[in-house]
Amino acid sequence: MKLILGMASFMLFIIVMVLLMFDSRKDALVDTDYYEKGINYNKVYNRKEQTKNDHATPVVSANQDMIIIRFMQHAKGTATLMRTSDKALDRAVPFESNINNQVIIPSKQLKNGSWRLIIEWISKEKSYLYEQEIIL
Template identity: 30%
Template sequence: MKWNWGKGIVVAMACFMGFILYMVITMSTDDNYSHDLVTEEYYAKEMAYQTEIDAETNARNLVGEISGKRTPEGWLLTFPSSISESTNKGTVFLYRPSNQQLDFEVPLAISGSNLLIPDNQLIDGRWNIIIEWTDGEEEYMYKKSIVY
């Protein structure tokens, strides 16, 4: 059998297609590469999206802004003085895009004007933080991506 350029190209393309097929099957069936939805109830969440937009607008209209920074004890959130600790009820949700099992929620318990998320609950990497609270009249929402 004589070997020429045409046969070499066909063999190279067949090997490449086999490699791609192997990678697709491996990634689809291996539990180490599981794919999570961003949210389980995405349709219901989409229907309530306008209320989220209104809550975010309310938070942006506050005097001062929420800020966060990494400390040795964890992630420290600093709230503006217009948010008092007694009249606000809400939650702080930390979402890990790469692993759904790491997501957690803590109640909004401001001491002074700060809230500390302990270091033992966070691992290094990207987190999305969502703070929702109400003062009895208006709803507020703050969203931010952080790198811990």
């Protein structure tokens, strides 16, 4: 009797776990726009290579109050802050560098932790892209 009760409870446990697995709608490993990213992969790769070839890698420094990005030349573009643990916290900030070729992004409203900073910009009619992990 105990053996049958044990097997029945184990089978019930397995059935419940399978149902929960199929019912979960949020999966961090599945990207919703993977098709578009696949099509645009060459463009992204070319912009990253352009950054390396022109030695245009920006210098990024981050603290609790602000993120400072220093460019080699005047730049205009978008800085995207992606939180790997929660997509709802992602932010895109359009920018244009100041007279010192710097961009200052306030970071007081951002949660502490790890962020991926993706900078896309145009400088002297060339497109660039740079990615870096930052800790706030």
